[in-house]
Amino acid sequence: MDHLPSWNDGPAKSAIEKFVRAATDAAGPGFVPEDERIATFDQDGTMWVEHPTLTQLAFALARVFALAPENPKWQNEEPFKSILARDKAAIAKFTMQDLEAIVMATHAGMATGDFHAVVSDWITNARDPRWNRPYTELVYQPMLELMQYLRSNGFKVYIVTGGGQAFVRTFAQRVYDIPPQRIIGSAAKTSYSYAEEGRGVLVKQPAMLFFDDTAAKAEDIYLFLGRRPHAAFGNSDGDRQMLEYTHGNSGATLAMLVLHDDAEREYAYGPANGLPGVKLSPFSQTTFDEATAKGWPVISMKNDWKRIFAFEP
Amino acid sequence: MDHLPSWNDGPAKSAIEKFVRAATDAAGPGFVPEDERIATFDQDGTMWVEHPTLTQLAFALARVFALAPENPKWQNEEPFKSILARDKAAIAKFTMQDLEAIVMATHAGMATGDFHAVVSDWITNARDPRWNRPYTELVYQPMLELMQYLRSNGFKVYIVTGGGQAFVRTFAQRVYDIPPQRIIGSAAKTSYSYAEEGRGVLVKQPAMLFFDDTAAKAEDIYLFLGRRPHAAFGNSDGDRQMLEYTHGNSGATLAMLVLHDDAEREYAYGPANGLPGVKLSPFSQTTFDEATAKGWPVISMKNDWKRIFAFEP
Numbered sequence: 292m293d294h295l296p297s298w299n300d301g302p303a304k305s306a307i308e309k310f311v312r313a314a315t316d317a318a319g320p321g322f323v324p325e326d327e328r329i330a331t332f333d334q335d336g337t338m339w340v341e342h343p344t345l346t347q348l349a350f351a352l353a354r355v356f357a358l359a360p361e362n363p364k365w366q367n368e369e370p371f372k373s374i375l376a377r378d379k380a381a382i383a384k385f386t387m388q389d390l391e392a393i394v395m396a397t398h399a400g401m402a403t404g405d406f407h408a409v410v411s412d413w414i415t416n417a418r419d420p421r422w423n424r425p426y427t428e429l430v431y432q433p434m435l436e437l438m439q440y441l442r443s444n445g446f447k448v449y450i451v452t453g454g455g456q457a458f459v460r461t462f463a464q465r466v467y468d469i470p471p472q473r474i475i476g477s478a479a480k481t482s483y484s485y486a487e488e489g490r491g492v493l494v495k496q497p498a499m500l501f502f503d504d505t506a507a508k509a510e511d512i513y514l515f516l517g518r519r520p521h522a523a524f525g526n527s528d529g530d531r532q533m534l535e536y537t538h539g540n541s542g543a544t545l546a547m548l549v550l551h552d553d554a555e556r557e558y559a560y561g562p563a564n565g566l567p568g569v570k571l572s573p574f575s576q577t578t579f580d581e582a583t584a585k586g587w588p589v590i591s592m593k594n595d596w597k598r599i600f601a602f603e604p
Numbered sequence: 605m606d607h608l609p610s611w612n613d614g615p616a617k618s619a620i621e622k623f624v625r626a627a628t629d630a631a632g633p634g635f636v637p638e639d640e641r642i643a644t645f646d647q648d649g650t651m652w653v654e655h656p657t658l659t660q661l662a663f664a665l666a667r668v669f670a671l672a673p674e675n676p677k678w679q680n681e682e683p684f685k686s687i688l689a690r691d692k693a694a695i696a697k698f699t700m701q702d703l704e705a706i707v708m709a710t711h712a713g714m715a716t717g718d719f720h721a722v723v724s725d726w727i728t729n730a731r732d733p734r735w736n737r738p739y740t741e742l743v744y745q746p747m748l749e750l751m752q753y754l755r756s757n758g759f760k761v762y763i764v765t766g767g768g769q770a771f772v773r774t775f776a777q778r779v780y781d782i783p784p785q786r787i788i789g790s791a792a793k794t795s796y797s798y799a800e801e802g803r804g805v806l807v808k809q810p811a812m813l814f815f816d817d818t819a820a821k822a823e824d825i826y827l828f829l830g831r832r833p834h835a836a837f838g839n840s841d842g843d844r845q846m847l848e849y850t851h852g853n854s855g856a857t858l859a860m861l862v863l864h865d866d867a868e869r870e871y872a873y874g875p876a877n878g879l880p881g882v883k884l885s886p887f888s889q890t891t892f893d894e895a896t897a898k899g900w901p902v903i904s905m906k907n908d909w910k911r912i913f914a915f916e917p
Contacts, residue, residue, distance in 0.1 A: 483823055491849045492852070500827070509796045514813070532796050
């Protein structure tokens with residue numbers, strides 16, 4: 292039985308199968324006891340489309356419009372002014388500081404349950420402009436098969452994302468079959484307080500607890516799990532340390548990078564591709580060279596994936 | 605079959621059994637789907653002896669002696685000076701700030717793997733002075749049975765402790781049958797760096813990420829799990845918000861407090877008992893009154909527990 296039917300035969304698929312055989316072969320040198328089988332996946336660009344706009348940024352921009360009537364000063368205040376003017380050129384140049392300001396203004400000040408409801412509503416109804424489908428249908432079918440293949444071999448599968456973990460947790464069970472406690476991501480502070488009838492609630496604060504990218508991915512994996520993964524999957528410089536940390540484990544390990552090299556079926560960017568955009572954490576030549584030096588297989592979307600989305604014929 | 609053989613028949617045991625029946629009765633109003641069955645346990649004073657010295661403080665004090673030769677200035681610097689002089693009266697008066705200084709000085713500056721090795725060595729060899737046994741034998745047998753009873757009914761069991769999560773994770777699998785990713789506790793920052801041959805390692809920093817007590821217990825449960833528990837167990841004011849947060853869930857809930865009222869078999873302190881000590885988070889009359897008002901059963905160690913430790917005849 293082929294557990295990876297959307298993958299073409301080739302070096303990427305072989306590397307995955309070889310790793311799983313090594314990790315589960317109780318007589319071999321790479322054997323990993325079942326309770327130590329941890330696999331971590333980046334989300335944006337690794338599990339679903341991130342170009343030209345990160346999905347959570349699309350959500351935040353929609354929230355700016357929804358909240359603008361309550362915030363008249365935004366008409367004259369950047370970065371909100373550019374958003375409300377639909378100035379795509381300015382939006383494409385937003386820095387990490389701009390994004391943080393937008394996220395703080397649109398994600399904070401409400402109870403965690405209310406935020407969950409707002410995200411659930413948006414993610415159900417919003418449509419990606421290119422494919423005119425919900426963003427959650429723009430998940431890569433080969434990566435879903437990979438998650439399931441690892442799970443069926445005793446792995447616990449986690450998302451480790453620079454995106455907000457409260458955002459991702461609203462749909463991760465349905466889309467990835469991953470429960471909320473296995474989503475590690477950027478997190479805002481919350482503050483415990485009392486709602487009606489003395490019920491304890493948590494209110495999201497306009498302050499970050501941590502931004503889960505680059506070195507913080509390794510640090511937060513340790514914070515949440517207390518162990519190194521044996522497999523990790525990313526697509527950018529923001530995933531380097533997570534892959535290194537995984538590569539440094541004993542027993543079988545697998546570290547892979549998704550390369551966006553399919554301009555026709557999806558997009559082409561990263562080393563050797565010059566597509567501009569809002570990509571905040573690029574796949575640079577440095578990371579590509581590290582992957583080559585350390586033997587991390589690079590997944591070519593163009594060559595390794597038979598199909599990219601489940602909705603393809 | 606009696607799943608709770610170390611519990612006397614009485615209101616505490618009945619409350620536990622009634623809760624489990626309600627949570628698992630698919631036809632009843634309290635039913636909780638299996639993936640939402642989360643139970644959280646405080647550690648110090650709830651799972652094991654905390655009096656007169658928190659176990660992690662005993663570890664930190666031992667580390668001060670071990671590290672003193674490398675830190676000659678400690679001879680004249682509080683709180684280290686009092687520790688090295690074995691001044692028990694001064695140690696008993698240590699504030700939270702003193703404790704933090706001791707923890708930072710003894711827990712930081714080493715790679716996470718090295719810290720794990722140091723704790724594992726100490727926890728194996730150190731002995732509690734009253735019982736002359738490893739601290740990990742001073743775990744309450746009735747609470748271990750309760751954890752197992754909940755697990756056998758589909759609950760995921762977590763520790764949520766003011767103690768350090770890296771400390772507790774070194775022995776939690778062996779002692780509680782709880783894997784490291786289900787230990788939530790106070791956490792120091794770590795910093796990603798490179799060891800020999802470019803291997804990525806995390807180094808513990810002398811700075812707290814969060815101190816997991818009082819409101820932070822509810823906040824950190826949300827941070828790690830993204831859901832409210834259905835059952836929570838504590839023994840002090842530091843557990844109030846965790847119990848309130850659990851009590852505020854829909855479906856069946858259970859919030860319980862362990863009362864240390866057995867001066868003979870263990871210790872007696874808390875409301876109506878005046879034992880002094882280093883207890884930093886007391887079980888105050890206010891929390892006792894809240895428990896009464898909200899119907900949270902209080903566990904009397906004297907009346908509800910047939911035996912306290914597994915080593916009792």
